[in-house]
Amino acid sequence: MKSFEEKAQDAIQNPQNMGEMEDADSVGTVGAADCGDMMRMWVKFKEKDGKKLIDKASFQAFGCQTALAVASMATEMLKGKSIEEAQEMGVEDLSGDLGKLPPMKIHCGEMVQDALREALAGGAPEAQPEGTPKESNTLLSDMNSEPTRKKLKIVFE
Numbered sequence: 001m002k003s004f005e006e007k008a009q010d011a012i013q014n015p016q017n018m019g020e021m022e023d024a025d026s027v028g029t030v031g032a033a034d035c036g037d038m039m040r041m042w043v044k045f046k047e048k049d050g051k052k053l054i055d056k057a058s059f060q061a062f063g064c065q066t067a068l069a070v071a072s073m074a075t076e077m078l079k080g081k082s083i084e085e086a087q088e089m090g091v092e093d094l095s096g097d098l099g100k101l102p103p104m105k106i107h108c109g110e111m112v113q114d115a116l117r118e119a120l121a122g123g124a125p126e127a128q129p130e131g132t133p134k135e136s137n138t139l140l141s142d143m144n145s146e147p148t149r150k151k152l153k154i155v156f157e
């Protein structure tokens, strides 16, 4: 059985959905306070049977290989999920075939999760009303105040 590192390497060899999405409906950007890495996720929605579903997701990462591997897995698994389903996905769900992240790498997965939640919040404010506490927000808790968070949003050219 492959180790986590081997599986992450495999994912990085051929990352899925990497890069800016021109026609995205929503975007979320977060930074990991621990390591200074950044992740941006784009989401495009579609309507199916009157329900809003994720058509596709893509990402750009200035981060470690684990974050990249998780984002690659996550953006594949998000296809066809409803906003509610996507919001409920924890780090382990988003990591997919990579399996459980080593303790030292959990914050890397959390960065992906936070970028996704930011993107979902932007795309569907009604699904995440103002003041909804974010879970697993170790990244955001360090940059908790809204003005600080806004300043941390970086536009990638």
Ligand code: FES
Pocket (backbone or CB within 6 Å): 032, 035, 036, 037, 063, 064, 065, 066, 067, 105, 107, 108, 111
């Ligand atoms: Fe920074 Fe992994 S070490 S996201």
